[in-house]
Amino acid sequence: MNKKDYLNSKTIDFLEDSNFIRLIKYQYAEDVAFWEQLLDEYPEARPFFNSASIQLKLILSANDIIAPTGLKDRLWSEIKASNLANNNATRLRKRIYYWSSGIAALFAITAYISWFMLSSITVRTAYGESKKLSLPDGSQIVLNANSTLRYPRAYAWKKLRQISLEGEAYFKVVHLNHNHDEIRQGELFRASTGTAQVEVLGTEFNLKERRGLTTVALVKGSVQVRSLKTGISYLMKEGNVVEVDSTKGEISTAQISASQFASWKEGKLIVNHTSVNEIIQAFEDLYGYKVILDNPTLGQKKIGGSISIKSEQSLLFTLSNILNVNVKKEGKTIRLESRR
Amino acid sequence: MNFQLSDTDIWARMLKGDENALDEIYQVYFDSLYRYGMRILNNEDEVKDCLHNLFTKIWETRTKLGPTDNIRYYLFSALKNVINSHYTKEKKYQKVEINDQTVFDLQFNLESAYIKKEELTEKVLQLSQAMKQLTPRQKEIIYLRYFEEMSYDQISEIMGLTTKGTYKLSARALESLRQIMQIDKGLLLLLFMELKKINVF
Numbered sequence: 001m002n003k004k005d006y007l008n009s010k011t012i013d014f015l016e017d018s019n020f021i022r023l024i025k026y027q028y029a030e031d032v033a034f035w036e037q038l039l040d041e042y043p044e045a046r047p048f049f050n051s052a053s054i055q056l057k058l059i060l061s062a063n064d065i066i067a068p069t070g071l072k073d074r075l076w077s078e079i080k081a082s083n084l085a086n087n088n089a090t091r092l093r094k095r096i097y098y099w100s101s102g103i104a105a106l107f108a109i110t111a112y113i114s115w116f117m118l119s120s121i122t123v124r125t126a127y128g129e130s131k132k133l134s135l136p137d138g139s140q141i142v143l144n145a146n147s148t149l150r151y152p153r154a155y156a157w158k159k160l161r162q163i164s165l166e167g168e169a170y171f172k173v174v175h176l177n178h179n180h181d182e183i184r185q186g187e188l189f190r191a192s193t194g195t196a197q198v199e200v201l202g203t204e205f206n207l208k209e210r211r212g213l214t215t216v217a218l219v220k221g222s223v224q225v226r227s228l229k230t231g232i233s234y235l236m237k238e239g240n241v242v243e244v245d246s247t248k249g250e251i252s253t254a255q256i257s258a259s260q261f262a263s264w265k266e267g268k269l270i271v272n273h274t275s276v277n278e279i280i281q282a283f284e285d286l287y288g289y290k291v292i293l294d295n296p297t298l299g300q301k302k303i304g305g306s307i308s309i310k311s312e313q314s315l316l317f318t319l320s321n322i323l324n325v326n327v328k329k330e331g332k333t334i335r336l337e338s339r340r
Numbered sequence: 341m342n343f344q345l346s347d348t349d350i351w352a353r354m355l356k357g358d359e360n361a362l363d364e365i366y367q368v369y370f371d372s373l374y375r376y377g378m379r380i381l382n383n384e385d386e387v388k389d390c391l392h393n394l395f396t397k398i399w400e401t402r403t404k405l406g407p408t409d410n411i412r413y414y415l416f417s418a419l420k421n422v423i424n425s426h427y428t429k430e431k432k433y434q435k436v437e438i439n440d441q442t443v444f445d446l447q448f449n450l451e452s453a454y455i456k457k458e459e460l461t462e463k464v465l466q467l468s469q470a471m472k473q474l475t476p477r478q479k480e481i482i483y484l485r486y487f488e489e490m491s492y493d494q495i496s497e498i499m500g501l502t503t504k505g506t507y508k509l510s511a512r513a514l515e516s517l518r519q520i521m522q523i524d525k526g527l528l529l530l531l532f533m534e535l536k537k538i539n540v541f
Contacts, residue, residue: 021486054455054464058471059486061453062446065375068384072370079366079392083359083399 003038006045014052024056116154123149125167127288128312137161137174139189142265144168144208145286161189167285168208170265175202175221196244196251197226206262210285212246215254217261227251267310276301276323283319287312291334298323298338348409355402362399369415372488376416379445379483380423390422397422413494416484420498444476446483 001019014020023031039046123143125131131143136156143149147167152158161173177187191198193209196216203221208214216225218236225242226233229249236242241254241261260270271279277299280291286309293299303322308314319336320327328335354361373394377387398405398418408414450460450468474482477499484495495501 018489021489025486050459054453054459055467056486057453057455058448058450058464058468059482061449061451062483062487063449065378065445067371067374071374071384071388072367075370075388075391076363076366079395079399080359082392082396083362086396086400 001034003034003041006038007042009045009048011048011051011055014049015055020052021056024053025060117152117157119153120150121153121155128286135161135163137176139174140172142170144170144264146288162192163190164192165207166193166209168206168210168264170204170206170262172204173200173202177201192228195228195246195249197228199224199226206258208261211281214244214246215241215261216244217241217256217258219258219262225251263306264309267308269307269309269315270305271307272304273302274304275299276303276319279303279307279319283309283312283315287315289332289334291336293325294335294337298325298336347411348407351408351411351414354398355405355407357402362395365411365415366395369412372412373415373419376483376488377419377423380443380480381426382443382445386426390419390426393426394419394422410494412488413490413498416488416490416494417498442476444479444483446479448472 006014006017009017019031022028023035035049039049123131123133125143125145125147127146129145132140133143133149134140135151139161141149141163144167147165147169149163149165149167149169151163155161171191173189177184187201189200189202191200191207193207193214195209195212196214198205198207198216200221200223203223204219205221205223206215206217206219208217216223216236218238218240220238222238223236224233225236225244227244227249229246232249232251234242234251239258241256241258243252243254244250245252256272260272263270269279269282276293280293280299283289284291289312301323307318316327316334319325323336324339325336326339328337350361350364354365370391373391374387377390378384381387381390394415448468448471450465455464480499481495484490484498485492490498
């Protein structure tokens with residue numbers, strides 16, 4: 001505190017000064033002495049000091065408000081009780097939160113597992129396209145054009161290695177069984193079409209399902225073919241080709257060699273005494289065209305040899321030469337017209 | 341300085357969940373807060389509710405609160421907020437503006453002002469009359485300034501005003517009083533009208 005600071009103080013300056021406020025409010029002895037001395041030295045400040053002093057005294061004269069006795073303690077115990085209840089509620093909320101998040105996680109896991117176990121993976125090929133894929137157990141599959149293969153997402157976790165097929169595919173199934181007398185879970189492989197089931201332990205075979213006719217061509221090992229309609233099974237031997245028709249469910253052996261049947265993988269069709277109609281059907285299935293022969297008797301013609309099916313052009317070129325026809329393409333329809 | 345340090349410290353202890361710290365804070369500030377609340381609400385039950393809300397809310401939200409080195413100011417601000425939301429709730433169905441505070445119970449009393457008889461001039465009597473004409477908000481500012489010794493910054497925060505506005509307001513209120521002290525009766529009426537204009541903010 002410096003006395004000189006108050007030399008030019010007016011009423012409002014005193015009222016804004018914290019030292020002055022302290023003096024009037026509390027009247028501490030050392031403050032009183034200081035201010036008495038100051039006013040003696042600077043009598044010209046006295047009128048303003050007096051005016052400010054009266055104003056502040058008037059302000060401080062305001063009514064006091066005192067809480068009723070006991071209120072302070074009463075209110076505190078109420079606050080403490082509320083806080084305690086709140087602590088417990090928070091703890092309970094936390095517990096509920098943990099439990100509910102645990103349950104939610106459990107639900108999520110269950111949902112994921114059921115999705116994983118129940119859903120399947122689908123592989124499709126378009127017309128003229130083929131795909132190679134391998135299953136989780138290492139089995140290899142070549143999917144021919146215009147075909148659909150389905151297998152469980154949890155393929156490796158299932159008792160039975162199971163796939164279903166529409167169209168045509170070549171299978172190279174990994175042999176998991178070591179003891180022939182005891183076939184364990186997961187060792188059996190089953191491929192099914194709409195009409196037949198093929199059960200194997202580990203072999204190479206071609207499975208084809210077109211126009212209601214399922215054809216199984218066994219290249220290596222042994223498989224069991226079951227007609228879904230009649231339930232009758234047939235144990236195939238290496239090199240066998242078996243057909244199952246959808247109307248009667250009959251199983252019959254075909255007079256073609258199995259390796260010949262699987263030749264599409266190499267991009268060729270090996271035919272032996274095969275009718276032109278059959279070749280045209282295969283073409284339609286693979287490339288998605290409708291083929292019309294203007295001379296239907298041509299369809300009865302049997303041919304033999306190797307036809308390239310790598311592209312529709314090469315196949316059509318071969319056909320046109322063998323049959324001596326002109327090829328006319330109109331959208332998705334192909335017309336084979338006899339040359340005059 | 342020591343006081344401020346312990347303010348920071350006790351507040352930090354409370355934030356960490358020390359119930360004794362909350363107790364200490366309550367014991368120290370209960371009277372000030374009760375007085376302030378009563379001057380605004382003028383109803384013991386409502387003030388009790390507000391203080392209850394204030395201290396339970398502080399405890400409930402302690403993990404989210406920041407530090408402070410001035411608990412008095414913090415509590416006054418917080419109490420003012422609680423009272424404002426209390427107002428909103430209470431007056432929901434009545435058409436009363438939230439900020440339209442109608443009362444601030446601060447009654448100046450010439451008899452208890454300890455003013456010496458020789459000082460009781462005409463001017464002092466006029467001043468005493470003039471002070472009764474202060475608006476509730478002006479009274480609140482004067483209360484916070486001279487009774488709670490808060491700075492203009494703190495007052496403006498508590499009352500939701502800009503600092504400049506508060507300072508201007510307080511200075512003008514005081515200026516008015518000062519002028520009343522020195523002017524004659526004739527101009528007094530004009531000044532009262534001036535004081536009423538200040539109430540616009």
